[in-house]
Amino acid sequence: MQYQIIKREDFIVHRWSGGTTSEIFLFPPSSCWEKKDFQIRISSADCRVDGAPYSDFIGFTRHILPLKGSMHMFHEGHHEVLLNPFDIDIFDGSWNTHHIGKAVDFNLLCSENWTGRLKPLLQNESIKIEKSGIIGFYAVEDAEIRSGDFSVEVPAGDFIVFNDINEATVFSIKAALHG
Missing domain, CATH: 2.60.40 (Immunoglobulin-like)
Structure with missing residues (x-):
């Protein structure tokens, strides 16, 4: 079984209006998040600024869950939801989105050509x-x-x-x- 372990010190850190994002995985590897030419992106953000707008990822489905802290998510014209650790929100990457609450989150972005899902697994699951x-x-x-x-x-x-x-x-x- 072939695998790759990506060490946290190898994550690529980017700044965004709400804090920092650690890019964990990008597929295909030759793609670039700024060009939005990827199919899958996995990242974790340290969210420190309430109300900061989320980046526009038109053509992508976004899955988000807090690892630490809580996030009150607001998707303008769609829905809002309070996420506690390991709760999941799935939304269109083009939606006007922001949140209230300090948290460290985990994100999965999938292009319209891919289907993905987040699922927290507990010990021995x-x-x-x-x-x-x-x-x-x-x-x-x-x-x-x-x-x-x-x-x-x-x-x-x-x-x-x-x-x-x-x-x-x-x-x-x-x-x-x-x-």
């Missing part, structure tokens, strides 16, 4: 992947990712991505390896 494609895991704490005879440790704050999933695969999580 499993997920079965039925479709081919890309799957990634962000370790909130030290974790071990398993699938059949395969096992890999992922330190807290790092991201692991599998690009070669082409059959039904079950992954399970064992968290808190070091206490």
